[in-house]
Amino acid sequence: MSSASTRTFALFQPQSPLRNAVGIFVLTTLFYFIGAQLRLVESLSMFWPLNGVMAGVFARYAYLNRLHYYAISYIAMLLYDLITTNWGITSLGINLSNMVFIVTVALLVQRDRRLKNSTPDPVNALRLFNYCLLAALLCALVGALSSVGLDNRTFWPLVADWFSEQFSTGVLIVPCLLTITWPAFTRTLRVSHLMPVVLLVISVVASVAIGGAGALAFPMPALIWCAVRYSLPATCLLTFVTGAVEITLVANSIITIVATTPLTTPMMFSARLGIATLAICPVMVSVSMAAINSLIRQVSLRADYDFLTQVYSRSGLYEALKRDEGTRKSPLLTVMLLDIDYFKSINDNFGHECGDTVLAAFARKVQETVGSEGLVARMGGEEFAVVINTTSAQQGYALAERIRTTIEQYPFNWRGQALFLTVSIGLGNGKSESWQLTDVFNRLMSEADDYLYRSKKAGRNRTSARMTEITSAAQKAAASEPL
Numbered sequence: 001m002s003s004a005s006t007r008t009f010a011l012f013q014p015q016s017p018l019r020n021a022v023g024i025f026v027l028t029t030l031f032y033f034i035g036a037q038l039r040l041v042e043s044l045s046m047f048w049p050l051n052g053v054m055a056g057v058f059a060r061y062a063y064l065n066r067l068h069y070y071a072i073s074y075i076a077m078l079l080y081d082l083i084t085t086n087w088g089i090t091s092l093g094i095n096l097s098n099m100v101f102i103v104t105v106a107l108l109v110q111r112d113r114r115l116k117n118s119t120p121d122p123v124n125a126l127r128l129f130n131y132c133l134l135a136a137l138l139c140a141l142v143g144a145l146s147s148v149g150l151d152n153r154t155f156w157p158l159v160a161d162w163f164s165e166q167f168s169t170g171v172l173i174v175p176c177l178l179t180i181t182w183p184a185f186t187r188t189l190r191v192s193h194l195m196p197v198v199l200l201v202i203s204v205v206a207s208v209a210i211g212g213a214g215a216l217a218f219p220m221p222a223l224i225w226c227a228v229r230y231s232l233p234a235t236c237l238l239t240f241v242t243g244a245v246e247i248t249l250v251a252n253s254i255i256t257i258v259a260t261t262p263l264t265t266p267m268m269f270s271a272r273l274g275i276a277t278l279a280i281c282p283v284m285v286s287v288s289m290a291a292i293n294s295l296i297r298q299v300s301l302r303a304d305y306d307f308l309t310q311v312y313s314r315s316g317l318y319e320a321l322k323r324d325e326g327t328r329k330s331p332l333l334t335v336m337l338l339d340i341d342y343f344k345s346i347n348d349n350f351g352h353e354c355g356d357t358v359l360a361a362f363a364r365k366v367q368e369t370v371g372s373e374g375l376v377a378r379m380g381g382e383e384f385a386v387v388i389n390t391t392s393a394q395q396g397y398a399l400a401e402r403i404r405t406t407i408e409q410y411p412f413n414w415r416g417q418a419l420f421l422t423v424s425i426g427l428g429n430g431k432s433e434s435w436q437l438t439d440v441f442n443r444l445m446s447e448a449d450d451y452l453y454r455s456k457k458a459g460r461n462r463t464s465a466r467m468t469e470i471t472s473a474a475q476k477a478a479a480s481e482p483l
């Protein structure tokens with residue numbers, strides 16, 4: 001799910017086992033500390049981020065999936081308990097339940113990776129939701145078994161509490177950990193970009209002000225808006241923050257979902273599950289948006305380029321011209337239409353495959369001759385267009401002649417045999433205003449088409465243009481004048 005355009009965290013590295021071990025130890029201790037601090041508020045107000053964070057870390061970095069790294073995380077938890085609690089042997093079981101959650105999620109995500117299911121698609125987001133569900137169930141069973149009797153609590157309420165806590169924090173945190181990247185601010189920030197976040201804050205405030213069970217769903221429209229507007233990592237982060245804030249506000253009765261206080265375990269169970277279930281929606285929308293955008297990029301790339309020759313397609317050329325509008329400086333545009341002479345005979349004599357190879361090599365040679373400044377497009381069959389900014393009609397004509405002679409002399413290679421081709425060219429030259437480039441192009445294209453016809457008619461392997469017509473008419477007139 002990670003974006004290639006942004007840098008990823010470098011806390012862990014495949015070749016640095018010591019660094020990884022220290023990183024895992026510190027992260028485990030840090031998040032154990034944070035969880036323990038939240039736990040101190042009141043027994044039901046927990047938000048236990050450790051398991052979600054460590055599951056995300058192990059799931060994200062495949063090279064951390066080693067027994068000794070898991071063991072380091074487990075030892076860090078035991079040490080923390082040893083120093084800060086008097087749980088004694090019970091700590092082994094309680095922390096084993098944490099490890100059950102971490103290992104289950106990490107292994108299931110890694111398995112998906114191996115099966116090549118790591119692309120952002122809504123099914124993967126849903127799968128992650130199920131993995132958290134399964135991991136939370138297993139963790140709750142182990143956790144409740146180990147802690148039954150602590151604080152006089154019985155098995156099933158413990159399972160419910162443990163499960164809802166693990167599931168909600170897992171669903172909120174794991175997608176975040178799997179997608180998080182360093183922010184790359186390439187665009188200037190406009191106030192309108194912040195509107196989804198502003199609405200999100202307003203909806204959380206409204207949840208507090210209005211209260212009731214429905215209040216938990218208030219941030220949903222804002223989160224969906226975030227999913228449509230922002231990147232997947234940003235959406236996951238905002239969903240996590242909103243969910244965590246809501247859980248904390250409900251647990252501390254700041255969002256009042258029931259009139260009775262203190263909140264009972266079943267109420268908190270339901271609230272946590274509700275928040276977790278709602279949290280999957282923006283993530284799925286965001287993943288769908290990422291999949292749609294990547295598909296659009298692929299499709300438009302395919303439409304913009306000719307598959308065989310790798311130069312622009314006709315529609316791609318128009319798009320490129322539209323992009324150039326407003327930025328170009330040259331007042332003159334040259335459009336060339338090139339048509340390979342007797343191309344049919346290549347197909348007839350050497351086969352279609354040879355024809356294809358020659359077309360691709362021809363396009364490469366033309367692009368090479370015009371350089372990166374010129375746009376080359378395949379207009380269809382063996383007909384190509386070149387569009388280039390020029391300073392004079394002569395410059396355009398000289399370039400066309402250079403293309404023609406280059407092709408004439410170039411030995412196209414087909415299975416060790418050298419094939420020689422010629423090309424006929426028609427030229428259109430004209431002034432262009434930057435805002436009407438495509439209109440000018442259409443006009444010059446029709447002029448180039450006219451002159452291409454003349455090149456073919458005059459015997460092929462030549463360049464024709466208005467300029468040459470004027471020149472040859474002047475030459476003819478000069479020749480016919482009496483001495």
Ligand SMILES: Nc1nc2c(ncn2[C@@H]2O[C@H](COP(=O)(O)OP(=O)(O)OP(=O)(O)O)[C@@H](O)[C@H]2O)c(=O)[nH]1
Pocket residue numbers: 308339340341342343344345347351352353354355356359380381382456460
């Ligand atoms: N191999 C191959 N041949 C193609 C492709 N597109 C068009 N052609 C062939 O290009 C040939 C064009 O033939 P014509 O239009 O008669 O033109 P020509 O033989 O080049 O003759 P002139 O243009 O009159 O010099 C046809 O035989 C088409 O089948 C392609 O993508 N691959």
